[in-house]
Amino acid sequence: MNTKRSSRSPSPSPGPRAWLGLVVVLGPVLLVAMDSSVLFLGMPKVSEALSPTADQALWILDVYGFAVGSLLVAFGSIGDRYGRLRLLLIGAAVFGAASAGAAFSPTPELLIAFRALMGVAGATLLPSALAVLSELFTDPRTRSKAVGVFAATFAAGFAIGPVVGGQLLNNFWWGSVFLINLPVVVLFLLLAPVLLREVRATRPGRVDVPSILLSAAGLLLSVYAIKHAAADGLSATPLVAGVPGVLALWVFVRRQLRLDRPLIDFRLFRDRVFTVAAITGLLPLAAWSAVAYLGGGYLQAVLGLSVLDAALVALPGAAVLTVSCLATPALVARTGTRSALVACHFLIAAGLVLLLATGVSGGIGWYVASTVVAGVGYGISFSVVADTAIGAVPAERAGAAAAIAETSNELGNALGIALLGSLAALIFRLQGPDAAGTLHETLHLPGLTPAVIDQAKQAAVTGLHAAALVASLLHAALGAFALRHLPRSAPDRAAAPQPEPLPRLTAGADAPR
Template sequence: MRTTSSSRPTGVRAWLGLLVVLGPVLLVAMDGSVLFLAMAKVSEALSPSAGQALWILDVYGFAVGSLLITFGNIGDRYGRLKLLMTGAAVFGAASAGAALAPGPELLIVFRALMGVAGATLLPSALAVLGGLFPDPRRRAQAIGIFAATFAAGFAIGPVVGGYLLSSFWWGSVFLINIPVVVLFLVLAPGLLREVRATRSGRIDVLSVLLSAAGILLTVHGIKHAAAEGLAAVPAATGAVGVAALVWFVRRQLRLEQPLIDFRLFRDRVFTIAAVTGLLPLAAWSAVAYLGGIYLQSVLGLTVMEAALVALPGAAVLTVTCVATPALVARINTRAALVTCHFFIAAGLLLLLATGVSGGIGWYVASTVVAGIGYGISFSVVADTAVAAVPAERAGSAAAIAETGNEIGNALGIALLGSLAALIFRLQGPGLGGTLNETLQIPGLTAAVTGDAKSAFVAGLHAAAVIAAALHAALGAFTLHHLTRTSRTSAPAESTPGTGDNFPDRPLAGVADDATSH
C-alpha cells in the first residue's frame, strides 16, 4: 500500500495550512470541556434532570470516541480533506442548533451531532499533516503543535466558557464555533490538498454499530445506577452494552481489515501509551467538571471568578505540552510516561484539602501540579501513536490516539461523575438529585444547605482519590515493566505488536519512524 497526494506543499504555505487545520482541532477539543463552568447557567435556563445534565456534558465525548476509528478508516480510503470539509460544515450547523436549543432533549441531540462531526475532524486533521510536511523533522514539529493545540483546547474550554457567560447567555459557548468553521471552509480548499491512501475494502458496518451501541448502553446503565439506584431495565441495558463490546473485540480479531487492530496491544509499550491516552483525560474531565460546580455552587464564586481560578492550571498544562519534546530529549520517553502519572496523582490528592468553607488555594495548586502530568501525557501519546503504523494508516492511528482521549474525557464524567453523584445521593439531604437542584429549592435552612455542600465535597474527594490511585498504580506498573525493555533496540526495525522495544530518544525522532515503513 502507498499514500498518494496531489501536492506536497512546503514552506510558508505548509505552515499556513497547519494553522487552518488547527482551527477545527481547537474547537473539537474545546467543546469537550467548554460546558464545565457553563452547566450551572444551562441548568438554570433549561432545568435538566440529573441524568440529562450528565448526558449534555458527555454525549459529545461518547459520540466522538465511538466514531473516531470509523472516520479514521473512511478518511484513509476515500479522502481526508473531503471528510474534513464535510465534518466542519456539520459541526458548524450543529453548534448553531445547540446554541438555540429550547430544552435539554434537543441540546443533547445537537451535542451528539456535534460529536459525530467532531469524529470526522480529528483523525483526518492529524493525518493530513503528512501531505503538508513531507520532511520528517518538520512533520514532528507539526505533530507537537497539533498535540499542544488539542491539549490547549481542553484546558482553555472552561476558561472560555466562563468568560463568555460573564457577558452573554449560555448558548454563546456554541456560537463561537461558527466563525472558525466558516474561516476553515473558505481557506482550506486553497491551502490544503487531498490526501488519500490507496486502501481497499469496505468499512465493517456491524463493527461500527457494535462499538457505538456497546459504549452508550454500558454507560447508560452505570449512570442510571449511580443517579437513581439499581433497577432491572438499566442493569439489562448495561449488560447488553458489555456483551456488544465483547462481540466487537472478538470480531476485530477475525477481520482482515478491522476498525481497531488489537494486535497492536500485544506490545507492552503501545498498551501503556494507549492507557495513558485515556486515564489522564478521565481524571482531568471529571475534576474540571466537579471543580466548576465546587467553585460556583459550594464556594459561591461567579462564573468569571471560577474561570480565573482555572486559568493557572490551564496555562501550565498548555506550556508543558509544548515543552515536552525538549523534556523527553533529556529524560527519554519511558521516564516521561512514568513522571506524568505521579504528577497527576500528586495533584489530585491536593484536592483533599479543599472544603465547604474554603480551599481555592489548594484547588489552584492541584490543577497546577496535575497540569504538568496532563501536558506530558497528551504530548507523548499523540506522537507515539502516529509513529506506530505505516504512513498509509496514519488516519487510523490518529483515530486510536484521539479515541483514547475522547473516551477518557467522556468516561471521566460518566464514571467518576456518577461516583460523585452516588455519594451525594447517599450522604446528601435527599431533596434533589444534584447539588444545584437541591440549592434551588426555596426555603432551605442553613443546616440543609451545609449538608448538601458537604455531601458534594465528599463526592469530589472520592473521585479525586480513585483517579489518583489509578494513576499511581499505572505509574508504578510503567516504572516496573518499562525498565526491563532494551535501551539499545532500534525502533525503526521493530514491528508494533511483536515486542516491547522502546525508544530512549526525543519525540521528534519517534515521529521520523512514521515514514520509514
C-alpha cells in the first residue's frame, strides 16, 4: 500500500488552474446530488400534472438513485480504462439531454425513463470527477482539502435540492427543476477540455459485465417487489420479481468473492471499521432521503403549506447540514474518526425521534428542530465517508475507489425512499380510508367528508412517524455498535502520513491481497 501511495508525485502548491478545475468539476457534482432530492417538495406538482400511481410516484423519485448507485462502480472502472475526462464529457452531455427530456415528459412512464437515463449519466460523473481531483491535487494535505470541498458540495446538493425545487415550483412549472441543469452542463462542456486533462489507468484490467448486470438487475427487481407489496399488498407479482432479484444479488456476491478484481470486495467487511464506515455511507442517506420526501408531503398535504413555505421550512436543516460537512475535517483532526462516527449516528437518531412530536394539527417547530439536530449528524457522516475516497489506493485506480464511496451514498438515497417510503405507503394503505393509494390522490377525490380527510392525514402522519422511528432505531444501534467495537486508536487521515484502517473503506476492488 505504501508503495502504491508513493507513486503519486506530491506537488505542495497547486496553481490557479487546479483550483479553477476544481470549481468546474463541482458543477456536475452539485447537479447529480441535487437531482437526487430536487423532487422531494415537487412531487405534489408532478402528481397534479401527470397523475402517477403510488408505485409510479416512488419510481419517479428513486429510479434515478438506483441507476446511479447500480452503475457507479462500473463507470469508475470504465473511466480508469478509457479515460476519465472523456467519460465526464460524454456523461455531462447525456445528463443535459436527459434533463431536457424529463422536463417535457407528458406521461409518468416517460418521466421515469428519462430519470433513469439521468441516473445512468450521473453514474459517469461522480467517480470520474472525484478521481480527477487526485490528479489536480497530488499533495495529500491539499488533496484532503479539495476532497472536503467536494464532499461539502455533494452534501449541499442533497440538502438544497428540495429548497431549490421549492423556489422554482413556486414560480414556474414542474419541469423547471430539470431545466436548471442545462446551463451548468453547457458551461462544463466548454471549460472542462481546457482546464482538465485526460487521465486513464496504465493497467486497467477488464470490466466485468456480468457483475454489472447482476447487481443492477438484483437491486431493481428486489426493490420493485418491495414497492409492489407495500402499495398493493402481497400477491404473485412481488414473488415473481423478488425471488429472481434476491437470487441475482446472491450470485453477484458469490461472483465478487471469486474474482481477482471484483467490483466490490466483500472480504473487506471482515474489518469492523470498514463495515461501520461503509454502513455510515448508506444509512444516513437512507434516513435523510426518506424523511425529506415524506416530510415534504407532510408539510404540504397535511399542514397545507405552499411549496415556497415548505422550502423555507427545510432551509435551516440544509444550512446546518452543509456547515457541519465543512466543519467535520477539523472535528476529526481533534477527536478522531471513531468519535465522529459514533456522534453522527446518535445525533441522527435523536433528530429523527423529534419527528414523533409532529401531528395533523401542527408540528412545524418540531420538524425544523428535527432537521437541525439530525443535520449535524448527516453532515458529519457525509464528510467522514467522502474524505476517505482516494488516499488508500493507487492513482490509476482512483476512479473505481471513488465510485465505491459514492455508491453507498446513492444506494442509501434510493433505498431510503424505496424501503422507508414503502413502509409509510403500507401504513397509509392499512390505516387510511381506502379511497386511493396516496394522501395526495385521496385529497383530490370529490365529495370527501371531514372525517375521511382527517383519517387520511392521520394515516400519512403515522407513516412518517413509523419511517422516522425505524431509521432512528437503526442509527442508535449502529452508534452503540461503533461505541463498543471500534478501536479507540483508529487514526484520522489528516493527522497520519501512513495508511490507516478507515481509508480502506473505499478501496473496494483495489485493496491489496
